[in-house]
Amino acid sequence: MWENAERARFFVRNDIIAPRSREAPEVFDRIPLLSRAVRFREEGAPTLVFGENNQFLYSNGTLWIEPETGRVLRTEFNVESPYIRSRVKARIVVTYAEGKNMKMLVPSLMDEHYESEFNTVDCKAYYSNFRPFEVEVKFEIHPPVQ
DSSP: OHHHHTTEEEEEEEEEEOOOOSSOHHHHTTSOSOEEEEEEEEOSSSOSEEOTTSOEEOEEEEEEEOTTTOOEEEEEEEEEETTSSSOEEEEEEEEEEEOSSSSSEEEEEEEEEEEOSSOEEEEEEEOOOOOOOOOOOOOOOOOOOO
């Protein structure tokens, strides 16, 4: 993933902001109040997203990061395809919260918005009940049979 970072510019906002929304307060109430916004803009190719005919679609977005821990609390990803008759824009926002059964941040809400000249599509996905994946292995070593 670091090879992609070389093709983007990053801008850190010096102000501390709260990544909140009225749309899903039950999700946003579980994340810390303060975070630092880091914006990015793709400037080099190849891009993360390609158009219908493999055109480079330059994206931009924001990561909301908890300053004390470096944990990513929320991400926003925007991309637009200017190469088709009806320009298509996409905005995907993912909010992360600490899982009830896991002591790590996991996706809790994904909000998607797609827009063209003819249509608008809005999608919301709520995630819950994350569980750690565990495997138990038992080895028994016996002397070789003669």
